Amino acid sequence: MESVLEYAKAMGKSTGLVVTSQINHATPASYVAHVPQRRMYNEIADSYFDAKIDDQFKVNVMLGGGWQYFIRDDRNLVEEFQQAGYQYIDSYAQLETIDNHNVLGLFADRGLPAALDEGNPDRLKDMVQAAVSRLETNDKGFFLLVEGSQIDWASHANDVASTMAEMDDLHRALLWLETYVSQHPNTLVVVTADHNTGGMTMGERAGGYRWEPAYLRQFSASPRTIAVTHAEQTWDPASLNQQLGFTLTKEEMAVLQPAHKEGAKAFYQAIKQVVDQRTNTGWTTGGHTGVDVPVFAFGQGKEQFIGQMDNTDIAKKLFAMLGRTPENESNKP
Amino acid sequence: MESVLEYAKAMGKSTGLVVTSQINHATPASYVAHVPQRRMYNEIADSYFDAKIDDQFKVNVMLGGGWQYFIRDDRNLVEEFQQAGYQYIDSYAQLETIDNHNVLGLFADRGLPAALDEGNPDRLKDMVQAAVSRLETNDKGFFLLVEGSQIDWASHANDVASTMAEMDDLHRALLWLETYVSQHPNTLVVVTADHNTGGMTMGERAGGYRWEPAYLRQFSASPRTIAVTHAEQTWDPASLNQQLGFTLTKEEMAVLQPAHKEGAKAFYQAIKQVVDQRTNTGWTTGGHTGVDVPVFAFGQGKEQFIGQMDNTDIAKKLFAMLGRTPENESNKP
Incomplete structure (x- = not known):
């Protein structure tokens, strides 16, 4: 099954993943990898390098955690990406030094530290800003997945202090994106959750x-x-x-x-x-609940996200906006 | 403070209250009465008769519970309403007999029975249909408040079977209203909750x-x-x-x-x-929570209810749609 990111790449757009989990965690991986099980972290990391679309890497900018999956005894994907022309950074400070369209930034062994354990309350916003600054140089546009990954983790733990700090992490990134969209009105931002966690x-x-x-x-x-x-x-x-x-x-x-x-x-x-x-x-649970989650959108095409919809409708709408039709759907990875 | 119902009445529209609580419970009363405390049930019932707008009763059709507040030792409001020209009914079966523009229908001592204790799963829909059939005869239009009042009560009790049955009660009324609006497209229906209860x-x-x-x-x-x-x-x-x-x-x-x-x-x-x-x-609580509640709308003007809004914005939008401006705002009861 083709992902929205893969279709965007096939259309010549630039692509990015910016997350606070490891970059090969379930949500970012669902846009890139095709493996039987979400916990196959090494196989997912491998596929980020190995699987191509039109002989190109699927993701231009990857920012998040994951040293232990990308620098292994059996394979060093960081070196492989570097040899293939990617800039590699491993500290937030280096985000300002990015001068390459292809970037791998890993800042932790697995997920990033909890937001409350970071010195910088703008770490996600800083990563998003750095990613957009590279991706926006493509005249054909870009697709960027941003995940405030640890909102879910903190809510699994029923830890309200951490949940709200992770929400604030995402909130600051969204504030920056609102400003960006006001200056680049042909950009669309869609914000949602894949589920509620904790019943908070x-x-x-x-x-x-x-x-x-x-x-x-x-x-x-x-x-x-x-x-x-x-x-x-x-x-x-x-x-x-x-x-x-x-x-x-x-x-x-x-x-x-x-x-x-x-x-x-x-x-x-x-x-x-x-x-x-x-x-x-x-809290009602240490797991997920089935309550409806909000869908917000701003920028060009936001009106398509008004009202109740199935979660799969979001992908269908994005595919349609990217120009995929039943006729060209065969354009698969 | 003028309510939307009162402004609609002042504009010559017909008005109605259809609820499954007593008709002088907090939500319906907030559209009609002006008393210091929600538990002043007798005073609220009195004001339904005593307070007028342009020498007219504020509410043309009132359907719900409340015998003990309207038929009292010190005052019999049912008789007073009848003497003032209202049709009075006290059983659901009589809903089909309504032939008067002004109707008081009381079907229980206080709130109606729980939906699961009613023989008729369409009791709210039947009341709404009867009310609309009278109100719609006014060429200037109508304002009708409908409350599935006992969703809140069942959720206070953390009783999921009753909560879902009360939701179904409202759902059936909404299905009927959807059909009505499809046939009367100049009607607007706005659906929301004043708060979440129970954190279910x-x-x-x-x-x-x-x-x-x-x-x-x-x-x-x-x-x-x-x-x-x-x-x-x-x-x-x-x-x-x-x-x-x-x-x-x-x-x-x-x-x-x-x-x-x-x-x-x-x-x-x-x-x-x-x-x-x-x-x-x-469940997280036997009380209310502060989580956001949905706002749905269908019919003419539905697009005004897209996106996040304050609860008070709903009244402001309805006032504006009814034509109230800062200039004519002095038109108060």
């Missing part, structure tokens, strides 16, 4: 009609990182207050201190419990 | 990626009614199976039988627990 609600059981996100804004690290570092040292509420950005109550201490003795996992659970209670956040 | 999700903790609504379709009564009737008699799993529409497992029996001994309230809780597990439904 603002307002929770017996908590009153309030939600208190202010408590989520001063974390100096992700709750998971706070839990892991504190579990390795003696009980230190002063440091904990500082990292959480609020002063724990006696009742919250009574939840946290016993959990601290049980190790990082229990302590992480306890921190999440305290933060959920403080913010009045609710 | 399809798919729940540890339940796998599935939702099983089929188990909700064979209830012969609402879970609350089943609980109350069973609590008054000896443990009778055969009858329970029949009323639920599925055969209880040994594990489900082990949840239900001890709760049955504790009375109706505990038994209702246990039934809901079993149904949530069977269907894999999750």
Whole structure:
């Protein structure tokens, strides 16, 4: 089955993947790779190099994590990409040095650090901006997939502080894209989710009609990182207050201190419990739910994304806008 | 503050309220009454008769529940409305007999029975159809508020069987309205919720990626009614199976039988627990949440309801479509 990215490449457009997971994780891979199972990470990484469209690489700009899949004992895909003319970068600082239309940027062993563990709140926006600056030089246009990959991960963990930070990561990238589209009105941006995760609600059981996100804004690290570092040292509420950005109550201490003795996992659970209670956040599951997700669009053609639609309709609309018809559908990879 | 219904009446249109709560409950009352507190039910009912616009009653057709508020020791509003020329009906069967432009229809002491406890799955649709048949005779048009009032009530109870039945009640009314609008394309229907209740999700903790609504379709009564009737008699799993529409497992029996001994309230809780597990439904709260709610529209002017908006924008758009401008805004009740 041909992906939208593959069809765009076959039409002569430039293509990109910018994600905060490893670049061969399920969502980006679904645009490029054709393997039986999402966890075949090495095979997916291999196919990013091996599978071509009209003798060209499928993806011009790839930014995200994934050293362990691209630099392996059995194969060094970074070297192969470099020998094939790709610029390789491995730090965010190098994003400003990109001077090649083909770029592989890997910034972590697997997924990028959690947004709350990054020094730069604009890391996704910086990657998107760097990618667009290369892709837009193609007169035939470009297709770019951007994923705020760790919104899902943080929600699987029912970790509202991390969920909101990952959302903010995507939000900052979208703000930049809004400005870009206002200056390049023939560009279309479609924003959606492949599913809801966690069944999170603002307002929770017996908590009153309030939600208190202010408590989520001063974390100096992700709750998971706070839990892991504190579990390795003696009980230190002063440091904990500082990292959480609020002063724990006696009742919250009574939840946290016993959990601290049980190790990082229990302590992480306890921190999440305290933060959920403080913010009045609710969850129904550690998995996905079946609730409808929003679809937003701005730029040229946005009106095609009005109203309810099936998830597969989004691909159909994008294919149609790219010019694919039943007649030329045979143009497959 | 003038309501949309009041402005429509001042413009010479006909007006209606069709709800499954008492007709003086918060939502319908917000279109008509001006009292300090939503629980002032008697004062709200009084104002339906006493407050006029241009010497006319504000609402031409009122259908829902509320005997206890309209027929009181201190005041009989039903008689007053009848003396003022209103047709009064107190059974659904009489909906077909309406031959007056002004109608008061009360079918229950307070709210109507739960949808699952009604014999007629089209009760809301029947009320809407009867109301529209009167209101549409006004050449200047009409404004009708329809509320599937008990979706919220069932969700406060975290009762998924009742929630879905109340949704179906509204759904059937909307299907009829879709047909009506296709035949009267100068009509606009806007559908929304004032808030989410319960944080319900399809798919729940540890339940796998599935939702099983089929188990909700064979209830012969609402879970609350089943609980109350069973609590008054000896443990009778055969009858329970029949009323639920599925055969209880040994594990489900082990949840239900001890709760049955504790009375109706505990038994209702246990039934809901079993149904949530069977269907894999999750909830975060017995109250409201702050998640966004959908806004749907069909008919003339539907394009004004595309995209995200504040809840108050809906009233502003409706006022504007009805012709209210800052200049004539002083036209207040």
